[in-house]
Amino acid sequence: MGRMDDEQSAVDPTVAATAEAIATMEIRGAATIADAAAEALATQADHTAARSPAAFRDQLRTAARELYETRPTAVSLPNALRYVLRGMSGDTVTELQASTIARAEEFRTELEQAQDQLGRVGANRLRDGDVVMTHCHSTDALACIEAAIDAGTEVEAIVKETRPRKQGHITARQLREWGVPVTLIVDNAARRYLDGTDHVLVGADSIAADGSVINKIGTSGLAVNARERGVPVMVAAQTIKLHPDTMTGHTVAIEMRDEREVLTEAERADVTGDAPEEGLAVENPSFDVTPPRYVDAIVTERGQFPPESIVTLMRELFGETTREPWEP
Numbered sequence: 001m002g003r004m005d006d007e008q009s010a011v012d013p014t015v016a017a018t019a020e021a022i023a024t025m026e027i028r029g030a031a032t033i034a035d036a037a038a039e040a041l042a043t044q045a046d047h048t049a050a051r052s053p054a055a056f057r058d059q060l061r062t063a064a065r066e067l068y069e070t071r072p073t074a075v076s077l078p079n080a081l082r083y084v085l086r087g088m089s090g091d092t093v094t095e096l097q098a099s100t101i102a103r104a105e106e107f108r109t110e111l112e113q114a115q116d117q118l119g120r121v122g123a124n125r126l127r128d129g130d131v132v133m134t135h136c137h138s139t140d141a142l143a144c145i146e147a148a149i150d151a152g153t154e155v156e157a158i159v160k161e162t163r164p165r166k167q168g169h170i171t172a173r174q175l176r177e178w179g180v181p182v183t184l185i186v187d188n189a190a191r192r193y194l195d196g197t198d199h200v201l202v203g204a205d206s207i208a209a210d211g212s213v214i215n216k217i218g219t220s221g222l223a224v225n226a227r228e229r230g231v232p233v234m235v236a237a238q239t240i241k242l243h244p245d246t247m248t249g250h251t252v253a254i255e256m257r258d259e260r261e262v263l264t265e266a267e268r269a270d271v272t273g274d275a276p277e278e279g280l281a282v283e284n285p286s287f288d289v290t291p292p293r294y295v296d297a298i299v300t301e302r303g304q305f306p307p308e309s310i311v312t313l314m315r316e317l318f319g320e321t322t323r324e325p326w327e328p
């Protein structure tokens with residue numbers, strides 16, 4: 001490749017910065033990741049040095065791949081990339097730029113509207129005086145509480161801190177900003193507090209065709225306990241969380257993150273003491289799978305669904321086939 005070709009195919013630094021921020025979880029949460037990825041593609045289109053339509057398309061696909069490779073579990077990321085790349089059309093670079101930027105904007109607007117709409121649907125499940133238990137931090141789940149508050153419904157929250165990264169703190173902060181009374185508990189205390197809980201409300205990173213919910217590690221244990229206590233489990237997930245590949249039998253990859261999120265180097269030294277280092281393994285799965293029988297409702301912007309029927313919506317929205325986002 002000559003220097004000119006290099007320049008034309010170079011991915012904009014903004015894309016690399018966004019990819020890095022997603023990988024390190026500075027940008028996190030399935031919907032937020034999707035939004036940031038669409039924005040990065042728009043920036044790529046805007047800043048392009050490509051002089052030919054072929055170079056432009058190539059560059060956008062490379063950018064999409066770089067963003068895609070950051071985190072494997074939340075399907076909102078490839079769904080967002082696919083959506084934007086499908087809107088890339090035109091015979092000149094200028095036309096391609098305009099169509100890609102417009103498509104990314106459309107995606108981001110729809111994402112926001114879907115979350116608002118989902119919130120209104122989910123709020124219908126909440127009654128005055130209800131106590132809601134949350135896990136991790138989900139903007140889709142919080143949209144339901146926000147819509148309930150807007151409708152004049154008063155709720156309280158029991159917020160699980162959610163190890164290892166304690167993202168429950170983000171939820172607690174947001175709920176306090178809205179004036180919702182919050183009780184923060186460690187994850188291990190959840191079962192004890194379920195007797196005083198009216199709803200478990202969580203988000204999702206991906207929803208599989210059989211209605212399984214892939215969400216932050218600890219969700220499945222919470223859902224099993226909730227079923228045992230008779231507390232309904234409500235999953236707030238925009239349709240961008242539906243994982244189309246699972247219609248053809250693929251499973252959702254579960255991200256394994258750095259062990260230092262669980263055990264810092266100093267803590268590790270403390271644990272191993274004089275014993276050999278290599279005998280201590282630390283595993284840090286970020287997500288788990290909650291089978292559909294533990295989920296009462298999946299709340300989307302298209303209404304609420306029993307998990308077993310979600311495949312119907314999935315077919316309607318995605319058809320039967322999917323491809324890697326950068327494939328033409």
Ligand code: RI2
Pocket residue numbers: 028029030031032136137138139140141167202203204205215216286
């Ligand atoms: P929203 C998060 O994953 C949590 O698992 C959360 O429930 C889910 O994404 C959905 O978040 P992570 O990125 O899209 O914190 O509802 O690992 O905001």
